[in-house]
Amino acid sequence: xxxxFAGDAMRELLMRELLVPEAFFFALQSPxxxxxxxxxxxxxxxxxxxxxxxGALLFVIGVAGVLTRRNVIVIFMSIELMLNAAxxxxxxxxxxxxxxxxxxxxxxxxxxxxxxxxxxxxxxxxLGIVIxxxxxxxxxxxxxxxxLKW
Amino acid sequence: MTLTGWEAVFFWIFSSAALIAALLMVMARSAVHxxxxxxxxxxxxxxxxxxxxxxFVAGVQVLVYVGGVMVLFLFVIMLVNVGAEERGSERxxxxxxxxxxxxxxxxxxxxxxxxxxxQGFRGLAERDSTRLAEVAERRAAMSERLPLGATxxxxxxxxxxxxxxxxxxxxxxxxxxxxxxxxxxxxxxVLLARTRKQEAASGDVDPEGTT
Numbered sequence: 499x500x501x502x503f504a505g506d507a508m509r510e511l512l513m514r515e516l517l518v519p520e521a522f523f524f525a526l527q528s529p530x531x532x533x534x535x536x537x538x539x540x541x542x543x544x545x546x547x548x549x550x551x552x553g554a555l556l557f558v559i560g561v562a563g564v565l566t567r568r569n570v571i572v573i574f575m576s577i578e579l580m581l582n583a584a585x586x587x588x589x590x591x592x593x594x595x596x597x598x599x600x601x602x603x604x605x606x607x608x609x610x611x612x613x614x615x616x617x618x619x620x621x622x623x624x625l626g627i628v629i630x631x632x633x634x635x636x637x638x639x640x641x642x643x644x645x646l647k648w
Numbered sequence: 649m650t651l652t653g654w655e656a657v658f659f660w661i662f663s664s665a666a667l668i669a670a671l672l673m674v675m676a677r678s679a680v681h682x683x684x685x686x687x688x689x690x691x692x693x694x695x696x697x698x699x700x701x702x703x704f705v706a707g708v709q710v711l712v713y714v715g716g717v718m719v720l721f722l723f724v725i726m727l728v729n730v731g732a733e734e735r736g737s738e739r740x741x742x743x744x745x746x747x748x749x750x751x752x753x754x755x756x757x758x759x760x761x762x763x764x765x766x767q768g769f770r771g772l773a774e775r776d777s778t779r780l781a782e783v784a785e786r787r788a789a790m791s792e793r794l795p796l797g798a799t800x801x802x803x804x805x806x807x808x809x810x811x812x813x814x815x816x817x818x819x820x821x822x823x824x825x826x827x828x829x830x831x832x833x834x835x836x837x838v839l840l841a842r843t844r845k846q847e848a849a850s851g852d853v854d855p856e857g858t859t
Contacts, residue, residue: 507653511653511657515654543650543651543652543656544650544655544656544659544660545649545650545651545769545773546649546769546772547765547766547769547773548659549696549700550765550769551762551765552663552666552667552696554758554761554762554765555667556666556667556670556689556693557761558754558755558761559667559670559671559754560674561753561754561757562750562751562754563673563674565742565750565753565754566741566742566746566747566750566751567674567741567742568738568740568742569733571679571682571721571724571725571728572673572674572676572679572682574721575673575683575686575721576674578686578713579670579673579686579689582689582693582709582713585693585705586693586696586697589696589697589700589705592700593649593700593701593702596701596787597649597780597783597784597787598776598779598780598783599783601783601786601787601790602810604807604810604811604814605814607702607705607807607811608814608815608818608819610702610705611708611815612819612822612826614708614709614713615826615829615830616826616829617717618712618716618717618830618833619829619830619832619833621717621720621721622720622833622834622837623833623836623837623840625720625721625724625837625841626837626838626839626840626841627840628724628728629724629727629728629841630840630841632727632728638728639738641743
């Protein structure tokens, strides 16, 4: 894969569009500071894998939220975040299929719409349960909802 | 599919915004703040959808998630929230051992996911490296042929048209099932959220016989 988003293109873009002075890049490219070079040269052009990594990180944050929080509503929000991370993967793969020959591939986008529908239904039902729970038990903390615990 | 130029810059901006907002959502003390952080995360992901050429899904995301689901969340927070978390009298997270175990598990999951994504993507890129280059030309030619918008500065995407066509042709049955699912969800939410007084007024039989 050719590094399209490599240093020179990025530098030209910044100089042309944002009027960044050229001295700024000399300062960045001093031998002591080659982090900039590493970031923009080491194949960091946003391709499919970058989108998948963003989706994976969003999913992991959602998992951590579900496992650590006590508030039921925040747990529901974390579940929405996980569903959304899956949606990002669907859309990224849809674009990848379009770019590898199947120019009209929209199956991933159609599936994403169904995921959004199911997420909306799940939020409505879940929040109804939360309201009923609060009315009966006067709490929304998951560790205080222990009727089934022996 | 490699984003270049401004698209790449916007990818980094919006993906980092989505991740930071998601982290702040998980750690927010107030549930209302968590909802607002989730809204900003969802809007950033919608911007990523636009970068990927899925304009219709981005619009649906903003309208349904941000406009519908999150407003529902905010209403329920208003009805339910006790404010004990905000005052600091209630713990935010589970017990310490449980939280540490959960974070370790999440880190392991993250390492595994990123490793497997990179491994799998390497094989995929090897397989498709020639194909990507030749299809890129065809895609560029196809987007050249798209009609100009009214202002003349942008082209009209065929994304929405294609999704509509495949929703009504190839995904017609799932589409109908989704509408039934939404109907059941509406009825179920109304049933679950009724008060005792409303239940009594509707003439239903109370299983506990208290009315």
